[in-house]
Amino acid sequence: MRFDAILRVATKIFLPLVLLFGLYVQFHGDYGPGGGFQAGVIVAAGFILYGLIYGLSALTRIVPPWLVETMVPLGVAIYAGTGVAGWLTGGNFLDYSRLREDVHLAQETGVFLVELGVLITVSSTMLAIFYAFAGRDRS
Amino acid sequence: MLALVDQLPPLLVIVPLFGAILAALARKGPIAWGIAQIVAVAVLLIAAALLVQVYYVDTISYRIGGWAPEIGIEYRVDRINAPILLLVAAIAAAIVPFAFRSVAAELPEERQAWFYAMFLLCLTGLLGIAITGDAFNAFVFLEISSLSTYTLIALGRNRRALVAAYQYLIVGTIGATFYVIGVGLLYIMTGTLNLGLIAERIAEIESARPVLAALAFIIVGISLKLALFPLHLWLPNAYAYAPSFATIFLAATATKVAVYLLARYIFGVFGIGFISSALPVNQVLLLLSTVAIVVAALVAVYEDNVKRMLAYSSVGQIGYIILGLAMATASGVTGGYLHILAHGITKGALFAAVGAAVFRNGGSARLGDFAGIGRRMPLTMTAFVIAGLSLVGIPGTVGFLSKWYLVLGAIELGWWWLAAIIVLSSLLAILYLGRVVEVAFFREPVAATARAAEAPPSMLLTLGLLTAATVVFGLRTDLLAGSARAAAAALLGTAP
Numbered sequence: 001m002r003f004d005a006i007l008r009v010a011t012k013i014f015l016p017l018v019l020l021f022g023l024y025v026q027f028h029g030d031y032g033p034g035g036g037f038q039a040g041v042i043v044a045a046g047f048i049l050y051g052l053i054y055g056l057s058a059l060t061r062i063v064p065p066w067l068v069e070t071m072v073p074l075g076v077a078i079y080a081g082t083g084v085a086g087w088l089t090g091g092n093f094l095d096y097s098r099l100r101e102d103v104h105l106a107q108e109t110g111v112f113l114v115e116l117g118v119l120i121t122v123s124s125t126m127l128a129i130f131y132a133f134a135g136r137d138r139s
Numbered sequence: 140m141l142a143l144v145d146q147l148p149p150l151l152v153i154v155p156l157f158g159a160i161l162a163a164l165a166r167k168g169p170i171a172w173g174i175a176q177i178v179a180v181a182v183l184l185i186a187a188a189l190l191v192q193v194y195y196v197d198t199i200s201y202r203i204g205g206w207a208p209e210i211g212i213e214y215r216v217d218r219i220n221a222p223i224l225l226l227v228a229a230i231a232a233a234i235v236p237f238a239f240r241s242v243a244a245e246l247p248e249e250r251q252a253w254f255y256a257m258f259l260l261c262l263t264g265l266l267g268i269a270i271t272g273d274a275f276n277a278f279v280f281l282e283i284s285s286l287s288t289y290t291l292i293a294l295g296r297n298r299r300a301l302v303a304a305y306q307y308l309i310v311g312t313i314g315a316t317f318y319v320i321g322v323g324l325l326y327i328m329t330g331t332l333n334l335g336l337i338a339e340r341i342a343e344i345e346s347a348r349p350v351l352a353a354l355a356f357i358i359v360g361i362s363l364k365l366a367l368f369p370l371h372l373w374l375p376n377a378y379a380y381a382p383s384f385a386t387i388f389l390a391a392t393a394t395k396v397a398v399y400l401l402a403r404y405i406f407g408v409f410g411i412g413f414i415s416s417a418l419p420v421n422q423v424l425l426l427l428s429t430v431a432i433v434v435a436a437l438v439a440v441y442e443d444n445v446k447r448m449l450a451y452s453s454v455g456q457i458g459y460i461i462l463g464l465a466m467a468t469a470s471g472v473t474g475g476y477l478h479i480l481a482h483g484i485t486k487g488a489l490f491a492a493v494g495a496a497v498f499r500n501g502g503s504a505r506l507g508d509f510a511g512i513g514r515r516m517p518l519t520m521t522a523f524v525i526a527g528l529s530l531v532g533i534p535g536t537v538g539f540l541s542k543w544y545l546v547l548g549a550i551e552l553g554w555w556w557l558a559a560i561i562v563l564s565s566l567l568a569i570l571y572l573g574r575v576v577e578v579a580f581f582r583e584p585v586a587a588t589a590r591a592a593e594a595p596p597s598m599l600l601t602l603g604l605l606t607a608a609t610v611v612f613g614l615r616t617d618l619l620a621g622s623a624r625a626a627a628a629a630l631l632g633t634a635p
Contacts, residue, residue, distance in 0.1 A: 073163040073256070080156055083149075086204070093149035094204040 004053075011053045018046035026119055030108065036115040040122025047123075048130050056134050065131055068124045075121025082113040144188070148201040148214040151185045151224065152267050154178055159259035168251025172239050175255045179232040182266070186228035190221040194625075200272070208272070208333040215272030215335070218625045219407070223269045223399045226483050230391045231262050233608075237491055237601035238384040241498055245296050245382045254294055258388065261287040265396045274322045274408075275332045277400060281318065281364070285311045288393060291385040292377050296502065303376035310363055310373040317360030324353035325408075338408045350409075351417055357404055358420065365397035367424075367461055368431030371454040378450035379504065383494030386446065387601075390453055391487030395479045398460050402476070406630040411467050424465035429560060431458030436567035440574075445493050446504040448571055449486065452530065455564065456482045459545060462561075466548045472627035473620070474544030480619050481529070481537040484612070488526035488605035495519045495594035495602060496579075500587045509575060511584030515591040518599055520579050522606040527572040529609040532565045536613035540620055 022042035029035030051059035082094070089098035096110025097103045158178030162171035192199060193216055201214040216224070238258075242251055264284025271277050289311070293304035326332055328349050329340040344350055359370075366374040374394075378386050405414060414420045435455035442448040456478070463475020493504065496519055500508050513520040529536035532543075542565060549557040584591075594602070612619045 070164065073160040076156070077160045080153060080160070083153065087146060092202055092205045093146065093153065097205065 007053050011049060015046055015050060018049065019043060022046065026115065029115055030111065036118025037122055039115075040119045041126060043119070044123040044126030044130075047127055051130065051134065056131075060131075063127060065128075068127045068131065071120050071124035072128060073121075075117040075119070075124065078117030078120065079114050080117075082110055082117065085113075086110075144192070145201075147185050147189055147192075148199060148216060148270060149203065151182060151189065151228075151270060152263055154181050154185065155259045155263040155266065159256045159263065162252055162259055163256040166252050168243060168246075168248060168255070169239075171252035171255035172235070172242070175238070175259055176232075176235045178259060179228070179235045179262070182262070183225075183228040183232040186221075186224045186266075189216050190225050192216075193218060193221040209331055209336065212276045213272040213333055213335075214270050216270060218622070218629045219403065220269045220399065222480060222619075222622045222626060223396065224266060226480050227262070227265050227269065227392045227396065230483060230487055230605075231388070233604040234384065234387050234391070234487065234491065234601050236597045237387065237494065239597045240595050241384045241494060241598065242382065244498060245384075245502075246294060250294060254291070254382070257287040257290045257294075258385070260284075261291060261388070261393075265392055268396050268400055272334050273332050274325060274334055274337065275319075278315065278319050278322060281315055281400075284393065284396075285315060285364070288385075288389060291389070292381040294385070295380040295382050297380045299376065300380035303373075303380045307373040307377045310370075314360045314363030317356045317363070319360075321353040321356030321360060324349045324356070328353070334403065334408050338410065341409065341413070347417065354409055354414065354418065354420070358401065361397055361401045361404070365394045365401060365457060366454055368427050368434065368454060368458060371431070371435075371457075374454060375447045375450040378453070378490075379444055379446040383490070383497055387487055387490040387494055390449070390490050391483045394453065394457055395483045398457065398464075398479055401461075402464055402472075402630060405464065406472075406632075411631070415467070421465050421467060424461050428458040428461040428465060429557070431455055432462065432560065432564045433567075436564050436571070439571040440567060442571070443506050444504050445506055445509060445575060446490075446497075448506075448575070449489055449493065452568065452571065453482075453486055455568075456486065456530070459541070459561070462557075463541075463545050463548060466552060467631070468548050468551060469624075469627055469631060470544050470551055471548030472630055473623045474541050474546075474548050476626050476630070477544055477619060477623040478541035480623065481541040481609075481612070484605055484608045485526050485529040485536075485538055488522060488602065488609060489530065491598070491602045491605055492519050492523035492526065495598045496523075496591075498598065499591040499594060503587055506574065506578055508585065508587040509579050510582040510588060511579070512588045512591055513576070513580035515584060515588055516593050519594045519602060520576075522602045523579070524576060525606050526609055527568075527576070529613065530572065531568045534613075535610065537609045537619065539613060540616055544620075544623075 022039045025034040025042055026039035047059060047063060085099060086093055086095035091098050096107050098106060099109050100106040155178050158174050162174045165171045165174060199216040203212040242254055246254055261284050264280045267280030268277050289304045289308045292307060293301055325337055328344055329337045331337060341350060363370045378390055432455050435451045439448045439451040442451060460475045460478045463471045463478060496509060496512050496516060497504055499516060500512060529538035532538045542561060546558045546561050
């Protein structure tokens with residue numbers, strides 16, 4: 001796609017919007033439809049779009065495979081770690097209510113962290129699947 | 140800080156989950172193996188502590204996130220699931236040594252760490268299904284264990300492993316979908332996802348139709364996961380082409396946990412009284428399990444791939460378990476429950492022996508490539524014979540115990556024909572296991588087995604532990620039978 005100027009320019013325009021929309025869906029998950037799963041897929045779609053137009057090697061320069069493979073378990077670790085934080089603050093597993101002074105703020109913080117973990121794992125898993133398919137001929 | 144002992148229920152699930160994360164981050168097979176072994180032993184200790192607590196103190200109820208069971212997730216350990224948790228944890232701890240050489244030989248280096256991560260995720264899922272008291276949470280864990288199982292199977296050396304994994308993926312997804320539809324119907328009718336609360340409220344529902352639909356969906360969905368005849372078609376290929384270690388683990392634990400979930404729904408949620416008055420579930424299960432016992436054993440007799448032979452045998456053994464549950468009497472349910480534990484240990488030992496033999500004969504599970512292997516690997520094949528005796532149900536082994544209760548249950552109901560079928564089908568097990576023993580001990584070694592040496596010590600350790608368990612629990616009958624009787628009493632609602 002090296003010489004297709006329209007696709008390349010359109011991708012550059014779209015990319016920040018896709019990522020911004022991904023973040024919107026992520027943070028709006030508290031109030032309406034959305035959350036880490038949907039946002040993770042949207043964010044990953046932005047990167048995959050970049051990879052489709054600019055080539056796999058351009059994408060792996062930004063997000064190398066080792067980073068993707070580290071992010072998959074890292075997101076799970078953030079989720080589970082939030083649960084462990086419940087223990088450290090004297091509650092049950094996944095009890096967020098003592099993470100901060102105010103109970104409601106604490107609950108929101110807990111959910112925010114959990115959704116962050118989901119975002120990281122889902123987006124990196126999508127990318128890992130893309131790499132597995134796109135890199136099939138090379139290996 | 141809270142008392143550690145209060146936090147054991149979530150720890151049972153969290154420890155293998157963190158283990159999976161660490162194994163994935165470790166990247167190196169041997170390091171991931173070490174993590175898996177440490178995790179498995181830790182999980183075994185936690186499960187044992189939970190069992191002691193349940194037996195000597197009381198049922199444990201744990202609120203995830205501090206939410207009440209009505210709206211939150213409750214982890215519940217009682218006399219029904221505590222032995223199941225211990226079985227899964229003990230099997231995992233006993234078989235991880237086997238993996239060290241087996242996985243290194245069967246998987247490419249870059250995939251070994253991920254394989255252990257998937258194994259630990261599967262362990263997380265299975266323990267989660269057994270410990271949770273929440274219908275939807277059980278679905279989540281069912282998916283965690285299933286998705287990791289598909290991966291474990293697909294990593295098999297033979298390319299047919301991919302087809303087997305895909306087949307199981309389709310069937311497993313249908314099963315999980317049916318289950319969640321059933322759970323959704325129950326939630327609409329009762330307004331809660333807590334199994335205990337659903338059981339309380341189900342009695343007050345006037346319009347029974349959605350509940351009946353839920354019952355049908357849940358029973359069919361779980362039956363797909365536990366490979367009840369005729370929904371078993373995914374199982375033989377999955378067991379035959381998965382890596383040896385995955386086969387041992389899945390055969391010994393995965394279907395057993397699904398059976399537990401089915402028993403929990405039949406007796407603990409819907410209630411056997413409601414079920415038998417509403418639908419002929421018992422009769423259907425009785426018929427299917429009886430057919431499973433006979434047909435699966437006959438197929439196994441004519442099977443030439445040893446792993447597939449044992450897989451068909453598993454289908455038949457699951458038949459015995461369901462048979463016991465369908466009798467719905469104290470002896471029958473005790474026998475069925477006991478067979479969950481007995482068969483888990485026995486089939487684990489059998490697959491471990493076959494896995495060790497396959498490790499040494501060049502990776503072939505064909506019966507012909509086992510010729511004379513008993514002379515080259517006497518310890519391995521002796522263990523196979525002992526575990527085989529337990530599968531047949533010879534007195535002095537754990538397999539005898541469960542069959543005893545099953546026959547007792549059939550006789551108490553006056554079903555002499557059923558008692559006869561149980562005994563005669565056990566004789567079929569002699570036939571197909573006898574074929575392996577005959578080939579392994581009384582034939583001249585062929586090219587594949589001529590240079591085979593005894594299995595490495597790590598594999599013999601696993602094999603020794605599992606085989607010793609079949610004998611020890613067969614001689615000290617009170618250990619398993621006592622817990623099975625307590626579980627059956629709790630399931631049937633006759634607990635003191």
